[in-house]
Amino acid sequence: MNNTSLKKFTLLLGLLFSANFAFADAPKIDTGDTAWMLMATALVMLMTPAGLALFYGGLSRSKSVLNTVGMSYVAFCVASIAWVVIGFSLAFGTGSPYLGSFDGFMLENIGINDVQGTIPTLLFVVFQGTFAAIAVAIVSGSIIERVKFSTWVIFSFLWVLFVYTPIAHWIWGGGFLSKSGELDFAGGTVIHINAGIAGLVLALLLGKRKDLGGEETKPFSLKLTVLGSALLWFGWFGFNAGSALGANGIAANAMLVTNIAASIGGIAWVAMEVLYKKKPSLLGISSGAVSGLVGITPACGYVSVSGALAIGFISGVVGYYGAIKLKNLLKYDDTLDAFGIHGLVGIFGSIATGIFANPKINPNAIGLLYGNPGQVLVQLKAVVITLVYSAIATALVYYVTIMLTKGGRVNEEMEAIGMDEGYHGERGFNLDTPSAENTSKKQAELV
Numbered sequence: 001m002n003n004t005s006l007k008k009f010t011l012l013l014g015l016l017f018s019a020n021f022a023f024a025d026a027p028k029i030d031t032g033d034t035a036w037m038l039m040a041t042a043l044v045m046l047m048t049p050a051g052l053a054l055f056y057g058g059l060s061r062s063k064s065v066l067n068t069v070g071m072s073y074v075a076f077c078v079a080s081i082a083w084v085v086i087g088f089s090l091a092f093g094t095g096s097p098y099l100g101s102f103d104g105f106m107l108e109n110i111g112i113n114d115v116q117g118t119i120p121t122l123l124f125v126v127f128q129g130t131f132a133a134i135a136v137a138i139v140s141g142s143i144i145e146r147v148k149f150s151t152w153v154i155f156s157f158l159w160v161l162f163v164y165t166p167i168a169h170w171i172w173g174g175g176f177l178s179k180s181g182e183l184d185f186a187g188g189t190v191i192h193i194n195a196g197i198a199g200l201v202l203a204l205l206l207g208k209r210k211d212l213g214g215e216e217t218k219p220f221s222l223k224l225t226v227l228g229s230a231l232l233w234f235g236w237f238g239f240n241a242g243s244a245l246g247a248n249g250i251a252a253n254a255m256l257v258t259n260i261a262a263s264i265g266g267i268a269w270v271a272m273e274v275l276y277k278k279k280p281s282l283l284g285i286s287s288g289a290v291s292g293l294v295g296i297t298p299a300c301g302y303v304s305v306s307g308a309l310a311i312g313f314i315s316g317v318v319g320y321y322g323a324i325k326l327k328n329l330l331k332y333d334d335t336l337d338a339f340g341i342h343g344l345v346g347i348f349g350s351i352a353t354g355i356f357a358n359p360k361i362n363p364n365a366i367g368l369l370y371g372n373p374g375q376v377l378v379q380l381k382a383v384v385i386t387l388v389y390s391a392i393a394t395a396l397v398y399y400v401t402i403m404l405t406k407g408g409r410v411n412e413e414m415e416a417i418g419m420d421e422g423y424h425g426e427r428g429f430n431l432d433t434p435s436a437e438n439t440s441k442k443q444a445e446l447v
Contacts (some may be wrong), residue, residue, distance in 0.1 A: 033248075043237060050235075052134060061145065063223075074153055082132070086106075087129075089103060090170070092130070097175050099175075131168075136195070139159070141336035142338040145333065145335060148409065151409075159198065177340055181378050182378055183378075186297045188253045195338065209415065210412050211213070220428070222283055229289055229290055253301070253304075254301050258293065265287035294315060298349050302356075303356045304358045311352045315348060319341045322341065324339070325444055339348050351380060352379075
């Protein structure tokens with residue numbers, strides 16, 4: 001073999017080895033991970049227009065139950081559109097430490113064969129979009145029975161873009177909080193603290209319901225609330241275990257501790273009811289279960305069963321005091337306790353993650369109890385930044401929204417009639433019994 005042939009042969013071998021290494025390094029879709037993430041995404045989708053809608057709908061009063069359900073339902077629709085138009089790019093695009101980029105407008109830069117980890121990038125987009133949707137839907141629980149539907153639609157779109165996406169980028173999209181080591185496996189800070197404080201701000205800006213007396217309002221249907229909480233619990237397995245982005249041991253642990261925290265959270269809330277009211281309630285156990293789910297969300301990929309038991313129990317207690325005691329003490333009208341259950345419990349859960357994070361579960365997460373007290377300070381920093389930004393940005397978005405809709409609140413007459421008939425022209429149950437209006441007309445005709 002002459003020198004020229006030897007050089008050609010050597011070049012050919014080099015190209016073949018380079019190709020092999022290139023193929024070896026190229027990310028590939030794992031069908032098992034993809035199948036699980038398709039299911040997890042569907043589970044999280046179920047949480048908003050079904051689980052949260054029924055949970056909130058059952059808690060509201062009969063004259064506004066359809067409006068309450070509709071606010072969760074339309075929030076999912078609006079958030080899904082905002083997310084694919086530009087929200088995903090702002091949250092996960094390569095940009096500054098504070099915001100993503102505008103390069104992903106309408107997802108034009110994402111191909112059908114692009115891969116995120118071991119799953120299709122488009123699947124990752126949909127999965128994260130369901131998180132954005134439930135975040136803004138949670139906010140609605142603070143302001144039902146008095147906000148214009150048109151105001152809510154526009155607010156939802158703007159809130160996802162200007163409040164949710166920056167915080168998601170800071171923590172999950174490579175932003176400055178993720179680089180500081182903040183631990184938020186499935187959304188304790190990004191979703192629950194963010195939505196909880198946003199709900200409180202809106203409740204204060206809108207003011208109390210006009211017909212709200214000193215007495216405790218009765219839920220429209222506890223059966224719907226319990227069913228809604230069960231659907232939330234079911235969907236939360238996709239919410240938390242799906243955040244592992246694969247069918248693996250971390251996902252299995254997340255599912256296990258999620259179930260444990262919800263169970264003990266329900267028991268803890270009931271224990272508080274027995275202590276103070278001497279009677280356990282189904283409303284209490286369902287609210288406590290949701291509190292446990294909120295508390296374990298940031299920690300589920302980092303803690304063991306013992307940590308989950310502690311976080312779940314304390315979450316139930318915090319949820320009870322936030323939703324019952326604190327609201328009665330401060331007299332604000334957070335209609336369905338979005339701040340008490342999501343905001344306050346989310347704050348506790350994020351801090352508790354820094355305490356109970358177990359390196360045996362995840363070697364990248366070491367909490368106070370395992371020799372890293374600094375993690376608690378990192379968690380506190382993220383909590384404070386999220387609270388401040390969400391409060392200010394939510395207020396700004398609200399003021400922009402009411403300028404566009406000429407006010408954010410329905411008039412007193414419509415509020416008295418109820419949002420269902422007064423605003424939508426519908427009723428939760430179209431019974432054969434004639435309405436008061438028809439009865440008055442017939443009485444007038446008889447006279």
